Amino acid sequence: METEIPTIFSAKRTSFVRTSVIREILKLTVENSDILSFAGGLPNPHLLSKDILGSVMEATIRENIATALQYGDSSGYLPLRKQIIEELTDVPWNSPDSIIITHGSQQGLDILGKMFMDSDTNVLIEDPVYLGALQAFSPYHPQFFSVPMETDGPNLFWLEEILSQNKIHVFYANPSYQNPSTYTWSLEKRKQIASLLDEKEIILIEDEAYRYLDFEGNVYPSVSSLRKRNDLTFVLGSFSKILSPGFRLGWTVVPEVYRSLFTAIKQGNDLNSNQFSQVIVSKLLDEMDFKDHLRSIQRFYSEKKEILVSLMKNFLPEAKFSLPKGGMFLWVEYPKVSEKELMKQCLTSGVAMVPGSEFSPVKRTSSNFRMNFSFLGDVEMEEGVKRIAKVYRDINT
């Protein structure tokens, strides 16, 4: 006898809503602390100084409480928008008006999906692609096309093929230390693709949530900054990886022609972003030596990456991955096993990773996993890799 599934009334678009295995795994690991998790994209919360945070909170209560505890401008808190312009963006046509603060960069994705995507909108994405973008865009049900990725960016042959054979309206890309692959577009490819997008008049949604996570402190120019058509390019940024995801703040750099529409959609979504967090983050940026803070984050991630890389080489030499230039993940191929099987057995053995199929717009045959190295302690990381190695060998013999 089959279980009866209740028929519920809902809008047609809900059949395109995607759930995230990541957040289900996250929930599992919170409930069961014995599971060692390489699954989340969790930054380390101890990288932010408690002392500075404490004094900033105190100052907020003393000096800015009326602003911090009130509704705010739908576009965001002006002092913070100015700081973003000065320190965290590179497009030459920037002004505080071009920055709209969002509830994490994820909200920017939802707003842009709502703004651009009908069922006849052709949207190009990377393969693999950031899962959150699929979640944000899917309910609007656009036609997805995907371009295969190489370690230095999209495969140009395929990109040109797709663009010449289809009218692509929007390209969503994550050019720096991409989630999940950590692939980073080379400067050369950035230039070529910028001019290709200009020529074809394609809207670019450039997700730069990982922009400042280069292990050496390098910062690539955004693809948007290399475009001539500054009316067709959006850049998304985030405080989650460089300060803390707890403040739930990001921003979108919005071309002038789209600003009033973007802000009106934002109003309908949530009126305005969290004012309390905006005031605190703005003060933090004032008080901290931000460049120094970034360097310490970058060093921390770089060291953690080294540790995971050497553990993998020692205990799982069969696994294949390219060395990332930044970010918080290894993108690992496990040969000769089924992805589903490996994931299931790993969870049973108390270790979690995210299966690559989660990030794929198309069916895959290879078995890939995204492994985070920023969250687990070194001892736990070793134990986790050993558990995976044991599961892998048990399946593979």
Add this chain to the structure above:
Amino acid sequence: METEIPTIFSAKRTSFVRTSVIREILKLTVENSDILSFAGGLPNPHLLSKDILGSVMEATIRENIATALQYGDSSGYLPLRKQIIEELTDVPWNSPDSIIITHGSQQGLDILGKMFMDSDTNVLIEDPVYLGALQAFSPYHPQFFSVPMETDGPNLFWLEEILSQNKIHVFYANPSYQNPSTYTWSLEKRKQIASLLDEKEIILIEDEAYRYLDFEGNVYPSVSSLRKRNDLTFVLGSFSKILSPGFRLGWTVVPEVYRSLFTAIKQGNDLNSNQFSQVIVSKLLDEMDFKDHLRSIQRFYSEKKEILVSLMKNFLPEAKFSLPKGGMFLWVEYPKVSEKELMKQCLTSGVAMVPGSEFSPVKRTSSNFRMNFSFLGDVEMEEGVKRIAKVYRDINT
């Protein structure tokens, strides 16, 4: 010669996006401090004790920093969801699982719009209606029907007419101290409408953002709590009016069959609500005498209402309004003037109110304004009313 309007590429739904005059006026009043504003729905930020907030922030840094600065469960922070169940909801089928924390109750409206509203969904709303709901729902372009309101709730004759002549799928209502009218459904009407909705199998989106703002401290049972069909009823709540809008937190009570869909949409929208604010609000609820705090808010609003009422009676006896039982607005009819004209002249004379047409799903002939009394000081309020009176008489003679 006409101005050339740039043609921009965007999704079809964007032609239904509504902007809000309120937020434009708000911006104007922030930029020009000479304008006395009755326009916003701004709670008074000084009602929250700085000392308690300070000690809660300190405790958060000391005890909960790793949680507060991290990503969180898409459904919300569990301790906070438990507190909401215990103190701030009344439906009998409640459990912490039924509460999903949102980015203000406004986000709940957007999620429910996304979840239920296609172009062939019939949505019943009140007239007048909360503007933010129109902003949230309009991009999904449902068919709106509206029911005329009386001071004690919807006109029952018209409600039954509409329900018998049309298949209504969703009813959005704001039964307690409605924004903008402050009309509050009587217990009798709540019971009758609950059973009518059960009989017709209509989904209710019950917006209870103002639930605790009764001047006498009364709390009406939610319409949802009076329904038998607990699979067809959603209740939205908010911390904006009872603690602070700065924390940007609300919640939706979601029936079991819709929970996984609601959470998946929430993930696509923003991954999770602001974790930092959730931890602080949870601690605030622990530390404060919340009932006492509510009483002081209610008393404050009650006193402010008395002041505005007596100023209106003294300086503008022509204006008509019913006495509200709670909330933060007077809903005022100004006879024999054009709404547009009065608004324009008022702004020129340095005083702002929100025109009633903003809250109306249909064309109106009368001239109504929403006047907030919670934000201005008493002296400013008097000066503001005098300015309106002068403008009104100048137009009317």
